Amino acid sequence: MTLKTEKWRLLEDRRRLVPTAGGLAVDDLLAYSISDYGSPPILHLYTFEPAAIVGKYQDIRAVLKLDRCRERGIAYNRRSTGGGTVIMGPDVLALGFGISLRDKRIGNGVSGVFRVMSGVLLRALEHLGVSAGFRPKNDLEVGGKKLAGLSASAEVGDCVLFHASILVDFNVDLMLDIMNTPAQKIYDKGYSCFSERLTTIRNETHRNVTMEETINAVRSSFEEAFGIRFVSSELTSREREKAADLEKGRYCDEDWIFSHRHPPSNMGEALMKTPGGLLQVYLSTAGHAIDQVIITGDFFSTTEQLNRLESALKWTLADPDRILEAIGEVWEPDLIYGVSPEELKDVILAAKANCDTVPGHQRPDRTSQGRA
């Protein structure tokens, strides 16, 4: 008796750069296909046209310099999963994956999705010669530098939509030119903090890894991890119709792109003299939570440790107990030489107290917008 290998669907778009509305609509379709149309799990691999894509509950006017995006021909849109802004383009692999949470291979609930999917993507990176690790809460990193971002959302029925963006290569200058980020102020002083915080597959392998190779590595890794075979697939006519509805009704709709359903965004900074040196924190907040934090100064620490500290603080509530708790998750003696967790907490809170509303931000207005 021969056991039949289970077949999953693979949607690929290797020949073109996909417009944001079309790509995001197909990703959203995945959950409907599985839940409502009886499809097996679907993997969607593609590259976007140059674009900035914000998380579902981000304030797009606050996080992007929309005038610079328009001037440079960079598209912008809002995805249906959470997290922060991603800059997409021909050298960044976009991955959408739809699967039922009832599938035992995906683990238990949301934590399972992140654990299993990070394992699959780490294996893909290993195929390419990159030894990476999972960094809580939702990044893949090499030596403390982010190489991929993961996010997810509970969608139709029991189905989950998982998103990842994987940096084959990356244009830091473009990112800084089109985003409002606390990093801008440091960059203006001649220090590109992002080159210390981000890395790419090409950077890690010291060779010109192609998008084709990356896609093949991800595909193989999925097949090995889940014990399945992919079948290259096209959308059915019913799926095409649904994707077109989602594209028009959501991703081409200004009410969606400029949605006011989000916590208010603010940015601030603070400086403190400590026994270990000058400690400076640049902060952006989303409501009561820390969105981005950058810790800099003339103290002694390593980039890797600082990046882990910053990641632990991301999406933490900006109150004293929770900040100390987050710092405690990664703190080791002398992580920042001569600086205590208490002092770091104090300077973060001082940066929060100095926060100003980001230009372009508007107070959320729940009454005027639709919901996906």
Next chain:
Amino acid sequence: MELEGYVLPDELYYHEEHSWARIEKDGTVTVGMNDFFQKEAGDIVFVDMPEEDDEVEQGEVCGKIQSRKWIGKLCSPLTGEIFEINEELEDEVTLINSDPYGAGWIFKMKAANLEEEKANLYHGESVGQWISEEIAKAEEEKAKAS
């Protein structure tokens, strides 16, 4: 009831997606998210609430809740019309974490089919087994992750 650190008040009815329903004396229903959900989700960053006058069905996704990068579903435990949403959450969304059964309530509704639909919710003795299974799944996942 308190089970392994999760508080689930006996008088409430629970939907399998972890929303709770409190049937008030005047027959209206108050809805929120239970202690298991808020502890598993961690700090809530934003809640995308339904609107007053929305008509919802039992189990319908009528909102979304963001905690860190995950966006979870807010499912209505019953069919009916929403007549009030908790505006306090706009400024203090963390009330869902700090007081899930009190100040962290999310909306109030007039249930259309209360007696029939109550049978589809966990209540009384059935809560213990259901939440034990949910805890076991979560613990299994944490063990795999560590």
